[in-house]
Amino acid sequence: MIYTSESIERVVEYFSNLPSIGRKTAYRLTMFLLNQNSDFIEKFAQSLINLKQNIKYCSQCYNFTELDPCPICRSEKRNKSIICVVEEPADVNAIEKTNEYHGLYHVLQGVINPLENISPDDLKIRELLQRIKSDTEEVILALNPSTEGEVTTQYLTKILKPLGIKVTRIARGVPMGLSLEFADEATLSRAIQGRVEV
Amino acid sequence: MIIKRLNIKKLRNHSNSEITFSPLINFIYGPNGAGKTTILEAIHICSFGKTFQPTQDNQLIMKGNESYSISCRCQTDLGTPYDVNVEFIHGKKKQIRSSLGENLSSKNLIGELPTVVLTPDYKIITSGSPNERRIFVDKILSQCSKIYLDDLIKFKKTLKQRNALLSKENFPRKFDENLFSSWTEQFIQLSSKIIYKRYTFAEEFPRYFQSMYSDISSEKEKVNLRYLPDSVTADKYEMKISLDFIYDMLRQRAKEIENVEKKRGLTLFGPQKDEFEILINDGLARDIASQGQHKTLLVSLKIAEYMYLKELNNETPVILFDDIFSELDDNRIAKVVKILQNTDAQSFITTVNIEKILSKTELNLNTKRLFIINGEVNETN
Ligand SMILES: [Zn+2]
Numbered sequence: 001m002i003y004t005s006e007s008i009e010r011v012v013e014y015f016s017n018l019p020s021i022g023r024k025t026a027y028r029l030t031m032f033l034l035n036q037n038s039d040f041i042e043k044f045a046q047s048l049i050n051l052k053q054n055i056k057y058c059s060q061c062y063n064f065t066e067l068d069p070c071p072i073c074r075s076e077k078r079n080k081s082i083i084c085v086v087e088e089p090a091d092v093n094a095i096e097k098t099n100e101y102h103g104l105y106h107v108l109q110g111v112i113n114p115l116e117n118i119s120p121d122d123l124k125i126r127e128l129l130q131r132i133k134s135d136t137e138e139v140i141l142a143l144n145p146s147t148e149g150e151v152t153t154q155y156l157t158k159i160l161k162p163l164g165i166k167v168t169r170i171a172r173g174v175p176m177g178l179s180l181e182f183a184d185e186a187t188l189s190r191a192i193q194g195r196v197e198v
Numbered sequence: 199m200i201i202k203r204l205n206i207k208k209l210r211n212h213s214n215s216e217i218t219f220s221p222l223i224n225f226i227y228g229p230n231g232a233g234k235t236t237i238l239e240a241i242h243i244c245s246f247g248k249t250f251q252p253t254q255d256n257q258l259i260m261k262g263n264e265s266y267s268i269s270c271r272c273q274t275d276l277g278t279p280y281d282v283n284v285e286f287i288h289g290k291k292k293q294i295r296s297s298l299g300e301n302l303s304s305k306n307l308i309g310e311l312p313t314v315v316l317t318p319d320y321k322i323i324t325s326g327s328p329n330e331r332r333i334f335v336d337k338i339l340s341q342c343s344k345i346y347l348d349d350l351i352k353f354k355k356t357l358k359q360r361n362a363l364l365s366k367e368n369f370p371r372k373f374d375e376n377l378f379s380s381w382t383e384q385f386i387q388l389s390s391k392i393i394y395k396r397y398t399f400a401e402e403f404p405r406y407f408q409s410m411y412s413d414i415s416s417e418k419e420k421v422n423l424r425y426l427p428d429s430v431t432a433d434k435y436e437m438k439i440s441l442d443f444i445y446d447m448l449r450q451r452a453k454e455i456e457n458v459e460k461k462r463g464l465t466l467f468g469p470q471k472d473e474f475e476i477l478i479n480d481g482l483a484r485d486i487a488s489q490g491q492h493k494t495l496l497v498s499l500k501i502a503e504y505m506y507l508k509e510l511n512n513e514t515p516v517i518l519f520d521d522i523f524s525e526l527d528d529n530r531i532a533k534v535v536k537i538l539q540n541t542d543a544q545s546f547i548t549t550v551n552i553e554k555i556l557s558k559t560e561l562n563l564n565t566k567r568l569f570i571i572n573g574e575v576n577e578t579n
Contacts, residue, residue, distance in 0.1 A: 114362035155380040
């Protein structure tokens with residue numbers, strides 16, 4: 001499809017680069033924007049610019065944040081002796097929603113995947129080891145039950161155990177093959193309560 | 199499971215076929231290229247998410263169209279309805295819906311509408327490489343057990359990952375023992391479960407195979423299927439094999455072979471190297487069976503697969519026989535049809551020459567005849 005205007009074409013192009021957006025949807029979204037008033041468009045554009053400018057990784061847990069350290073890491077109410085290790089920032093949100101967990105997080109930013117050339121050095125594993133202090137009592141491994149997630153759990157267990165801290169993993173209530181992000185809150189709550197020592 | 203109704207839209211040369219079936223034998227006949235096999239393919243897509251032919255989904259769409267769709271109305275053994283809908287739009291992800299839910303993957307379909315398929319291409323099961331027989335066994339076990347299917351998918355992924363890691367270790371960089379042993383541990387855990395399941399299969403399946411072979415064959419040969427797992431020694435075959443025993447043997451093997459694996463950059467042990475031998479009079483069928491024996495072996499294996507699934511699964515499978523009667527002599531055709539009628543199996547049999555079958559067999563009233571021409575279906579009972 002070639003549109004009559006290059007401005008339209010360019011926006012359609014950007015939208016179709018987004019995940020799960022095809023050209024038809026991209027076109028519909030573009031038409032929607034065209035019908036909004038300038039104020040909406042300006043705020044929308046500015047919010048995108050702010051997104052990139054203001055968001056960074058927390059220097060402690062590697063979650064997205066505007067303030068470093070992030071609100072969770074700086075909160076007085078959190079139990080600083082427990083660290084829950086997850087793959088992605090979205091997993092932090094999923095676990096936070098359960099209201100069952102009051103410790104800290106550590107976002108690995110991925111899992112070990114030789115086929116995609118992701119080795120332990122590419123993940124925030126060194127940073128995790130540096131974070132573990134004398135007052136750390138427990139590390140909870142809450143990775144997805146994929147092949148790569150399982151192996152990353154085993155790998156972390158191997159290097160954490162010699163440090164003399166309690167290492168647990170969340171229970172397998174999570175349906176096989178389902179990402180944490182999509183597990184319902186009840187399932188996740190049970191999985192966190194029912195974690196087992198490894 | 200019984201398939202009651204099938205709707206095929208824009209699949210190969212079927213523009214819009216609505217077919218109702220007999221709960222017993224359905225003969226699908228017509229000239230070559232009429233669209234007989236497409237009906238079996240449509241059923242197969244509803245039970246495995248893909249066709250049994252080596253055709254890409256893009257190529258299955260009727261010329262000049264953008265998509266195909268299939269919907270299948272079934273009835274479970276308990277009498278409840280089970281529906282499957284598969285829609286494929288060119289260049290998009292296949293949309294699968296069933297009574298189980300929306301947005302399913304092929305994995306979710308497998309085992310729900312269990313299916314036994316036989317086409318002339320399957321000759322390789324008795325005559326081809328060990329891989330063909332592993333595929334044969336895995337297809338049976340995957341339909342029996344969601345856990346096996348899940349373990350198998352994870353196993354294949356783990357094997358690929360472990361190989362990728364091993365091949366990378368050939369490059370000069372520091373070798374991470376912890377990482378290698380984590381992948382090995384995962385590999386051995388999954389391998390043990392797969393080998394254990396295959397052992398159980400090999401204990402039960404030959405009984406079905408032998409009884410089918412002697413029913414169909416007029417000779418008195420003895421046949422068998424024997425499991426030879428890689429790295430798990432067979433002289434312990436007498437005792438009841440446990441999961442722990444297999445795990446320990448694989449652990450030991452992993453240790454012995456580790457250095458060679460690192461040198462070769464490849465996983466050198468595990469169930470991807472298993473063999474299932476098909477024996478006839480204690481010789482390997484692959485080497486010594488005659489043409490006629492191969493055909494009888496194959497059809498016996500397939501009917502045994504049906505019997506095995508019927509007994510071990512909660513749901514009775516359906517049978518898809520694609521043009522196999524042209525391969526068998528009259529005597530064997532009559533025997534196969536008789537077995538299908540005696541077991542009340544719902545079967546879908548394509549053939550060019552229906553007269554040949556009708557003249558040799560006594561069909562009961564519930565048999566349905568569907569004449570296919572240019573992708574159109576006509577009932578001729
Ligand atoms: Zn933080």
